[in-house]
Amino acid sequence: MMWVSRYLLGAAIFLALLARPVMAEPVTVFAAASLKTALDDVAGNYDGKVILSYAGSSMLARQVQQGAPADVVFLANTDWMDVLESDGLIATDTRVDLLGNRLVLAGPVGAAPVEIGPQLDLAAMLGDGRLAMALVEAVPAGIYGKAALDSLGLWGAVEHSVAQVDNVRAALALVSLGQVPLGVVYATDALADSHVDALGVFPDSSHPPIRYPVAAVAGREQAATAFLDFLTGPDARTIFASHGFAVLGD
Incomplete structure (x- = not known):
């Protein structure tokens, strides 16, 4: 009867393995x-x-x-x-x-909100600082950001003050660490970092969807x-x- 018990035990283990997800x-x-x-x-x-x-x-x-x-x-x-x-x-x-997603102007927590449009003096907001952006000719956030700034007539005043980095999270990090005063990132990026606020939202019409x-x-x-x-x-x-x-x- 010993072999019967072993057979039943083996069969039970096999069935249990089959039942596992x-x-x-x-x-x-x-x-x-x-x-x-x-x-x-x-x-x-x-x-x-x-x-x-x-x-x-x-x-x-x-x-x-x-x-x-x-x-x-x-x-x-x-x-x-x-x-x-x-x-x-x-x-x-x-x-x-x-x-x-949406595109925002990111700054340090507590900074005054702004309305983003052709009237915004972004160069004055930057002062001697830099504007963090993902690569404007290759990375989507940078491409969207440049398109938005260009369509609003703001690109020419700030293009020489842009700090381009490999991706949008790297741009966010520059703002979060206080290495630059402002950055162009996605709304979800600003929401994900407790050291950053979205100071304003770029109009959807200023860049491709x-x-x-x-x-x-x-x-x-x-x-x-x-x-x-x-x-x-x-x-x-x-x-x-x-x-x-x-x-x-x-």
């Missing part, structure tokens, strides 16, 4: 730097391992072009996603414009599917909204 495959996500606080929160609520790599959207797109091992790419600009799509590097049917597209990298759909389903689902949408993003399609 299958963990989702680890997923590597290349994401725009401005997503960090919210996406860290989203990933922490996902039932699986997520490897997050943050940088400016232009850098991430180039890394995907060079064959970097990403499963999902989540950018802050539709133009860079268009580039990847035209190169055949994303699974087009998985692409979704998931989030929206800010959209965050997400997609699976071509050939990595199987690894990306579960996380993309979660990312576009109700729980993740609630988290993004709590961090100040506009959730598109709601």
Whole structure:
């Protein structure tokens, strides 16, 4: 009878293993730097391992072009996603414009609010200081920021006072640490840093719409599917909204 007991025990263990939930495959996500606080929160609520790599959207797109091992790419600009799509590097049917944002002038906590328009004397506000911005020719926040300042007639007065950095979170850090008096960042960035206030919001009409597209990298759909389903689902949408993003399609 000993062999019967061992057989039954082995069968019970085997059935228990079958009953255990299958963990989702680890997923590597290349994401725009401005997503960090919210996406860290989203990933922490996902039932699986997520490897997050943050940088400016232009850098991430180039890394995907060079064959970097990403499963999902989540950018802050539709133009860079268009580039990847035209190169055949994303699974087009998985692409979704998931989030929206606004552009703000960031300053130290307690600084006086301003109305951003053609009448704003931004150069006087800077004095001898610098205006922190992401790279204005490559990184979405910088591209949006330059477009906004240009359309309002403010760019010419401040362009030689701009401190350009690799991504919008680096621009935010310069303001947060008091190394510059002002910066152009997303509203969600200012909300994420307790040492920074949004002093004013740039008119939506002053720059192209800010959209965050997400997609699976071509050939990595199987690894990306579960996380993309979660990312576009109700729980993740609630988290993004709590961090100040506009959730598109709601």
